[in-house]
Every structure is written in structure tokens, then in C-alpha cells.
Amino acid sequence: MILSNAQEAKLIDLCKKFRKELIECLHAVGSGHPGGSLSATEIITTLYFCELNVNPKNPNDPDRDRFILSKGHAAPMLYLNLAEKGYFDMRELCNLRQLNHMLQGHPCAKTTPGVDLSTGPLGLGVSAAVGMALAGKLDKKKYNVYVLIGDGETQEGIIWEAAMAASKYKLENLIVILDHNKVQLDGTIDEIMPLGNINAKWESFGWKVIETNGHNIRDISSALKEAKQVKVKPTIIIAETVKGKGISFMEGKNIWHGKPIDDEHFNIAMKELSGGN
Ligand SMILES: Cc1ncc(C[n+]2csc(CCOP(=O)(O)OP(=O)(O)O)c2C)c(N)n1
Ligand SMILES: [Mg+2]
Numbered sequence: 001m002i003l004s005n006a007q008e009a010k011l012i013d014l015c016k017k018f019r020k021e022l023i024e025c026l027h028a029v030g031s032g033h034p035g036g037s038l039s040a041t042e043i044i045t046t047l048y049f050c051e052l053n054v055n056p057k058n059p060n061d062p063d064r065d066r067f068i069l070s071k072g073h074a075a076p077m078l079y080l081n082l083a084e085k086g087y088f089d090m091r092e093l094c095n096l097r098q099l100n101h102m103l104q105g106h107p108c109a110k111t112t113p114g115v116d117l118s119t120g121p122l123g124l125g126v127s128a129a130v131g132m133a134l135a136g137k138l139d140k141k142k143y144n145v146y147v148l149i150g151d152g153e154t155q156e157g158i159i160w161e162a163a164m165a166a167s168k169y170k171l172e173n174l175i176v177i178l179d180h181n182k183v184q185l186d187g188t189i190d191e192i193m194p195l196g197n198i199n200a201k202w203e204s205f206g207w208k209v210i211e212t213n214g215h216n217i218r219d220i221s222s223a224l225k226e227a228k229q230v231k232v233k234p235t236i237i238i239a240e241t242v243k244g245k246g247i248s249f250m251e252g253k254n255i256w257h258g259k260p261i262d263d264e265h266f267n268i269a270m271k272e273l274s275g276g277n
Pocket of ligand 1: 035036037039071073120121122123149150151152153154179181183184185244257
């Protein structure tokens with residue numbers, strides 16, 4: 001879909017709101033993953049509010065687009081989007097990561113409406129998506145399967161097995177988005193396990209590669225539009241992002257991958273997100 005200026009402005013506001021709500025929820029619960037949720041904010045929000053053909057009133061519609069959050073630790077950003085779409089009551093967010101509640105630390109397809117696959121163990125999302133996309137092709141369905149992966153996650157061998165299979169089966173209905181924030185849990189990608197020429201790697205596995213700015217809603221939506229026009233091969237959108245985007249002390253810092261937010265940092269973060277720094 002082509003974004004109007006008004007729609008773009010609306011999505012930018014939504015992302016601002018989601019960043020604040022994310023920090024409020026993670027501060028309240030004293031755990032969770034801020035860094036990778038903040039890098040994926042615009043990607044997930046553009047998907048839900050400008051791309052995915054889904055209906056919160058019929059979450060299991062067989063013709064719906066699928067979305068898999070393969071980097072499952074960014075679950076709170078997914079939950080904020082699902083709640084805003086109307087899949088469940090906003091008040092559920094207050095029970096984030098609590099036992100016997102709907103919104104667990106990682107997405108659970110059994111308990112949360114709108115979650116297409118339970119994730120958490122990194123690497124599995126693309127393999128499951130290959131199955132969903134292949135099933136869609138065999139059943140002559142029109143839906144697309146979208147998967148969000150992390151760059152640290154890309155070090156998992158299963159990603160590359162799935163990449164080979166997707167290419168073999170010519171899954172043009174499969175679109176992977178890479179949250180390329182250059183940071184993983186323990187350090188930078190280059191320190192832990194460099195990915196090398198990531199574009200050339202995916203191309204050599206038979207994929208169409210599209211690069212985009214992962215914090216620019218208009219660029220993300222054009223990349224998605226281009227991806228849907230690709231024929232005979234799967235597509236990966238390499239989205240350039242910043243881990244911890246929007247909060248100065250978190251940006252590019254692996255320590256904020258999964259660190260609890262104390263009161264002092266909460267106050268600074270909220271001030272910055274409210275534009276008062
Ligand atoms: C198989 C597996 N190994 C380890 C972990 C623990 N873990 C959770 S997130 C993470 C780092 C992921 O880095 P990246 O994919 O770059 O995520 P992002 O930067 O987008 O948060 C690790 C090691 C896991 N969830 N699954
Ligand atoms: Mg990363």
C-alpha cells in the first residue's frame with residue numbers, strides 16, 4: 001500500500017506511543033528486552049498498520065497473512081501492536097510476563113490471539129514460515145508469510161537450511177525482514193560472530209535482497225511493496241536499525257538487550273521519549 005502523508009504521520013505517532021508504553025511495561029515488571037523491541041518498533045508497526053491482511057475479529061482466518069516474530073524476545077512490541085489492533089484488551093499489558101496470564105515473555109500461539117507461532121528459541125521462525133508459505137502455495141492461497149529475524153539470530157544454522165529450502169520451493173510468498181541492529185546479547189555481531197557480506201550470502205542462497213532504513217516507515221512500506229512484486233524467489237528485506245533506538249543510553253549498547261529498567265533510567269528514558277531531554 002502507498003502511504004499518504006497523513007498515514008505516515010499517524011504511524012510515527014503510534015511508534016512514539018509504543019516506545020513509551022514499552023518502557024512503562026518493562027519498568028513495571030522489572031524484566032524483559034528493551035533493546036531489540038526498540039530496534040523493531042517501526043518494522044512491526046508498519047507491518048500491522050500498513051501491510052498485513054489480518055482481521056482481529058477472526059484471528060485464525062485461513063486466508064490471513066501470517067506474521068512470525070522469530071526474534072521472540074521482542075514480544076512486548078508485538079503485544080502493543082496486537083492490543084492496538086484490537087486482538088485483546090489493552091489492560092492485559094499490565095500482566096506482561098506474569099504466570100498464568102496471556103502475555104508471556106515470548107509469544108505463545110496457544111494463549112495469545114493474533115500470535116501465529118510460539119517463538120523464543122532463536123532460529124526456528126524461518127523454517128516454520130517455509131512450511132506455511134509452501135502450504136499456501138499448494139492450497140493456492142493468496143496470503144503472504146512475513147518473518148522478523150535478528151542479526152544475532154542469523155548465526156543459527158537452521159536459518160540457512162530454511163533459506164535453501166525456501167529458494168528450492170520458489171517461495172515468492174515468503175518475506176523475511178532482518179532487524180540489522182549490529183548488536184546481539186553479549187556484544188556486537190562483529191565481536192561475537194561476524195556475518196560478513198550478509199547481502200551476498202542471502203543472494204547466493206537464491207533470495208532477492210532489498211535494503212531499507214528500518215526506522216523510516218515510508219522506506220519500510222516501499223520495501224514491502226517491492227518485495228511483494230518479486231516472482232519465483234523469496235525476499236529478505238535488510239532493515240538497518242539501531243538497537244535501543246530512541247533512548248540515548250540504550251542505543252547500540254548490548255547491556256540493554258535484557259536489563260531490568262530501574263527507576264533512575266526509567267525517568268531519563270521517559271523524559272527523552274516525551275521530547276524533554
Ligand atoms: C537458540 C537460542 N539461543 C540463545 C537464546 C538467548 N538469546 C535471546 S536473544 C539473544 C540475542 C539475539 O540477538 P539478535 O538476534 O541480534 O536480536 P536483537 O539484537 O534484535 O535483540 C540470545 C542469545 C535464545 N533465545 N535461543
Ligand atoms: Mg541484533
